[in-house]
Amino acid sequence: RKEVEQDPGPFNVPEGATVAFNCTYSNSASQSFFWYRQDCRKEPKLLMSVYSSGNEDGRFTAQLNRASQYISLLIRDSKLSDSATYLCVVTWGGFKTIFGAGTRLFVKA
């Protein structure tokens, strides 16, 4: 089993749709959780961190469920510009960082 697993997609949604991505992790000692966004042939960039209490940034909401060991990302009112690959990232002590393989999103007009 991979340490961090994501549904590879692709997710094809129309503009204005709500889309949710899930990510599961296997190490219960994991400490910090993030979502990164990667545009085609570009470098990853931090989208948002993920907390147990949930956090929201505009149309984006991230949630962590430690008991079930998964994190989620919800995008509301999808825009064409949201088309990208979304990477789930899990870290724990000692510079241990694991990236998921990513979920591809295509938002169509």
Place this chain on the structure above:
Amino acid sequence: NAGVTQTPKFQVLKTGQSMTLQCAQDMNHNSMYWYRQDPGMGLRLIYYSASEGTTDKGEVPNGYNVSRLNKREFSLRLESAAPSQTSVYFCASIEVWGQGSGETQYFGPGTRLLVL
């Protein structure tokens, strides 16, 4: 303020050739990482440097060496390139948040390497 820069952007090598990938950051971060990204596998950590003068192996270090000569620069060397090292290589500079609450990884634009 350029952030993280990498050179070269593209490179084609023949099996057995050597090369060094350069990375520099101007954000005064202590920690820097080298990753490779392959289709369907996500980013995998090759080596990391927690601070100037220190380096450690990551998940996939075989076939690579690194050098952290100063705080700004962290280079990755392929001594004898193999087709399995065909990949996209990303360097990252790490901003650690206060009180261990998390971090932001700032990535360079990547180096696309093809080994024939």
